Amino acid sequence: MASPAPVDADTDDPIAGLVMKLRLRDGLDAHEADVLRDSIETIETLPAGRTLVTAGEPLRQSILLIEGFLIRFKDLSQGQRQITDIHVNGDFADLHGYLLKRLEHHVGALTAVRVAYVPHTKLTQITEREPHLGRLLWLSTLMDAALQRERILSIGRRSALGRVAHFFCELNARLEIVGQSDGAGFPFPVTQLDIADATGLTPVHVNRMLRKLRGEGLLTFRNGLVEIHDRTGLEKVADFDPSYLFLESLPR
Amino acid sequence: MASPAPVDADTDDPIAGLVMKLRLRDGLDAHEADVLRDSIETIETLPAGRTLVTAGEPLRQSILLIEGFLIRFKDLSQGQRQITDIHVNGDFADLHGYLLKRLEHHVGALTAVRVAYVPHTKLTQITEREPHLGRLLWLSTLMDAALQRERILSIGRRSALGRVAHFFCELNARLEIVGQSDGAGFPFPVTQLDIADATGLTPVHVNRMLRKLRGEGLLTFRNGLVEIHDRTGLEKVADFDPSYLFLESLPR
DNA sequence: CGCCTCATTGAGTTCTGTCAATCCCAGTGG
DNA sequence: CCACTGGGATTGACAGAACTCAATGAGGCG
Numbered sequence: 403m404a405s406p407a408p409v410d411a412d413t414d415d416p417i418a419g420l421v422m423k424l425r426l427r428d429g430l431d432a433h434e435a436d437v438l439r440d441s442i443e444t445i446e447t448l449p450a451g452r453t454l455v456t457a458g459e460p461l462r463q464s465i466l467l468i469e470g471f472l473i474r475f476k477d478l479s480q481g482q483r484q485i486t487d488i489h490v491n492g493d494f495a496d497l498h499g500y501l502l503k504r505l506e507h508h509v510g511a512l513t514a515v516r517v518a519y520v521p522h523t524k525l526t527q528i529t530e531r532e533p534h535l536g537r538l539l540w541l542s543t544l545m546d547a548a549l550q551r552e553r554i555l556s557i558g559r560r561s562a563l564g565r566v567a568h569f570f571c572e573l574n575a576r577l578e579i580v581g582q583s584d585g586a587g588f589p590f591p592v593t594q595l596d597i598a599d600a601t602g603l604t605p606v607h608v609n610r611m612l613r614k615l616r617g618e619g620l621l622t623f624r625n626g627l628v629e630i631h632d633r634t635g636l637e638k639v640a641d642f643d644p645s646y647l648f649l650e651s652l653p654r
Numbered sequence: 655m656a657s658p659a660p661v662d663a664d665t666d667d668p669i670a671g672l673v674m675k676l677r678l679r680d681g682l683d684a685h686e687a688d689v690l691r692d693s694i695e696t697i698e699t700l701p702a703g704r705t706l707v708t709a710g711e712p713l714r715q716s717i718l719l720i721e722g723f724l725i726r727f728k729d730l731s732q733g734q735r736q737i738t739d740i741h742v743n744g745d746f747a748d749l750h751g752y753l754l755k756r757l758e759h760h761v762g763a764l765t766a767v768r769v770a771y772v773p774h775t776k777l778t779q780i781t782e783r784e785p786h787l788g789r790l791l792w793l794s795t796l797m798d799a800a801l802q803r804e805r806i807l808s809i810g811r812r813s814a815l816g817r818v819a820h821f822f823c824e825l826n827a828r829l830e831i832v833g834q835s836d837g838a839g840f841p842f843p844v845t846q847l848d849i850a851d852a853t854g855l856t857p858v859h860v861n862r863m864l865r866k867l868r869g870e871g872l873l874t875f876r877n878g879l880v881e882i883h884d885r886t887g888l889e890k891v892a893d894f895d896p897s898y899l900f901l902e903s904l905p906r
Numbered sequence: 907c908g909c910c911t912c913a914t915t916g917a918g919t920t921c922t923g924t925c926a927a928t929c930c931c932a933g934t935g936g
Numbered sequence: 937c938c939a940c941t942g943g944g945a946t947t948g949a950c951a952g953a954a955c956t957c958a959a960t961g962a963g964g965c966g
Contacts, residue, residue: 458897476803479893482811486803498800501793506800506898529792530785537781540792541753547795548750548758550802551728551738558809558854559734562954593912602810607954609914624913641731645710646758814922845944856923861946876945 416445416468416518419492419580424538426579427545427648434535441524442466447516450591454517455496455509463519465496470515471592475599476507485600486553487546488512488573492580497543500525513591545648552646557602560641565601566611567640570621570628575644585633591626615639668697668720668770671744671832676790678831679797679900686787693776694718699768702843706769707748707761715771717748722767723844727851728759737852738805739798740764740825744832749795752777765843797900804898809854812893817853818863819892822873822880827896837885843878867891 415421417438424430443463448454454465454472465472472489486507489495499505500522529536549572556568573590577583594612598605615621620636622629630636667673669690676682695715700706706717706724717724724741738759741747751757752774781788801824808820825842829835846864850857867873872888874881882888 474803476807478807478811479895484807484810486806498796501789501796502800502900506900507803526789529781529789533782533785533788536785536788537753537778540795543792543796543799544750544753547799547802548754550799550806551726551759554738554802554805554809554854555728555730555736557806558736559730595912602806604955605912606914606956610954613914643731648754648758847944857944858924858946859922862922865946 415439416442417466417492419468419490420466420494421492422580423492424542427541428538430535430538434532434538437528437532437535441520441528442518443521443524445516445518448511448514450511450513450515452511453508454511455499455505457506457508458504460504461496461499461502461522463521464494464500464525465509466518466520467491467493467495468516468518471512471590472515472517473510473512473596473600474505474507475510483599484602485596486550488600490573490576490580491582493546494539494542497525497539498546512596548646548648562601562603562607563611563614564640565603566597566608567615567620567636568642569597569601570623570630571637571640571642571644572647574628574630574633575647575649579647579649585630587627587629589626590623590628597623667691668694669718669744671720671742672718672746673744674832675744676794679793680790682787682790686784686790689780689784689787693772693780694770695773695776697768697770700763700766702763702765702767704763705760706763707751707757709758709760710756712756713748713751713754713774715773716746716752716777717761718770718772719743719745719747720768720770723764723842724767724769725762725764725848725852726757726759727762735851736854737848738802740852742825742828742832743834745798746791746794749777749791750798764848800898800900814853814855814859815863815866816892817855818849818860819867819872819888820894821849821853822875822882823889823892823894823896824899826880826882826885827899827901831899831901837882839879839881841878842875842880849875 417435420438421430421435445468455461467489469491472493472495473485474487474495475483475485477483496509525539528539552572556565560568574583574585574588577588578585582588594608595605598608601608612623615636618635620632620639622631669687672690673682673687697720707713719741721743724745724747725737726739726747727735727737729735748761777791780791804824808817812820826835826837826840829840830837834840846860847857850860853860864875867888870887872884872891874883
């Protein structure tokens with residue numbers, strides 16, 4: 403019940419999701435896929451709530467998310483939390499830490515996760531020996547940045563209802579890419595507080611917005627499950643334009 | 655009067671600001687600086703308000719900002735504008751466009767600017783022949799992303815007053831790096847509407863917050879000039895922690 | 907059964923936005 | 937030199953969105 407319905411990205415190959423996403427944007431040959439796979443040092447399963455990286459700590463490896471949801475988040479001095487990114491299956495979540503050497507934010511497991519660790523030394527080898535693959539990794543961090551910009555727009559200019567709607571539209575679209583959503587819904591075992599921290603709202607207000615979305619027959623979020631009843635309507639409320647997701651191919 | 659007071663980054667070298675910033679993080683040898691300088695194709699001066707890149711248009715070159723302020727911004731379908739990034743002297747503003755092939759946002763001149771154009775072919779050569787320099791360019795896009803994350807935190811969780819205060823704290827710190835602020839103030843010829851679009855507020859409310867900052871003896875913004883009267887107090891109101899700017903060196 | 911976390915709801919408050927008038931000032935033309 | 941104009945800045949009054957506080961409900965778990 404609580405386990406996500408595996409579609410076809412969830413094979414035994416830990417980099418299946420990543421490969422699906424990179425392929426979507428640019429060619430990725432078998433050799434390059436092998437190099438990526440061989441760069442993985444260890445694989446781990448972690449429970450929800452676990453902090454994987456704390457701001458400021460020195461880093462020597464990056465995190466590839468195989469299954470579950472990871473978040474990057476920051477806090478103000480008084481404790482107000484803001485989630486800046488949500489990562490899904492196949493995201494090279496922590497690639498930012500590679501060149502920054504330390505992160506200015508935390509990385510945590512939003513749900514139970516399976517992650518692979520890639521040593522930074524391997525990443526440097528890739529940039530030296532496989533320039534094209536190196537550019538693809540760079541590209542994936544640039545697409546993270548595009549998601550962040552949309553989040554800035556969302557929090558800065560969308561209404562609370564629009565923000566919540568947009569949050570789910572984006573998640574749905576991103577999960578579709580990696581075969582974790584069929585477009586009509588997906589498992590998402592988090593609390594309303596988590597959604598509040600991602601949208602810059604309070605949990606109470608998120609609750610009200612969810613009620614409204616439900617009442618308008620657009621979307622239900624309950625028991626860790628998102629059901630999209632009216633995708634077109636939801637995207638209209640969200641003012642959702644997926645072009646920032648770069649879903650089309652970007653020829654080499 | 656309206657011309658910014660050049661400190662020492664404003665030499666004739668178009669990449670002076672960029673070099674200052676990259677040096678701060680990692681070694682950059684003379685050869686690498688030459689490669690960067692030689693990658694510039696043309697240099698242009700543009701008036702305030704000019705749009706340099708429109709969302710979606712195919713790109714073949716990236717923009718290095720030599721002087722003035724550039725913005726990246728997005729709009730909702732009803733026209734609400736949100737500035738997602740502000741670029742200062744020495745920022746390789748449009749490096750994101752290199753691998754994305756097209757941008758999902760616009761790039762505009764917030765003030766009069768002088769910009770250099772670098773063809774994407776040159777950037778590819780750098781990644782192929784100069785892996786270390788390539789990583790530095792990658793690093794600069796990662797630092798852009800760190801700024802974006804702080805903006806998400808700011809808009810999502812800071813009060814209106816805190817947002818405005820934080821906006822100026824960040825700008826001041828970034829301008830100091832490239833010698834465009836002495837820490838006590840700097841020229842910033844923009845309107846309150848621009849600040850509103852950057853902070854996710856309305857111009858009327860920005861005006862009120864500016865009045866408050868002025869009333870508390872923290873900062874004055876008037877006639878395109880920022881004067882910081884009480885930096886410590888301002889940073890306190892802003893809950894400003896500069897660690898996200900990565901001002902310290904990141905050893906190779 | 908009791909406890910705990912999370913979801914839900916209502917009432918009231920506060921913050922920020924909206925609307926509209928006025929002010930200020932630089933630039934322009936007479 | 938002065939009236940006029942236009943773009944911002946400023947202000948007040950009011951509206952509305954989102955937050956706060958607090959109570960209640962619902963479900964899972966030991």
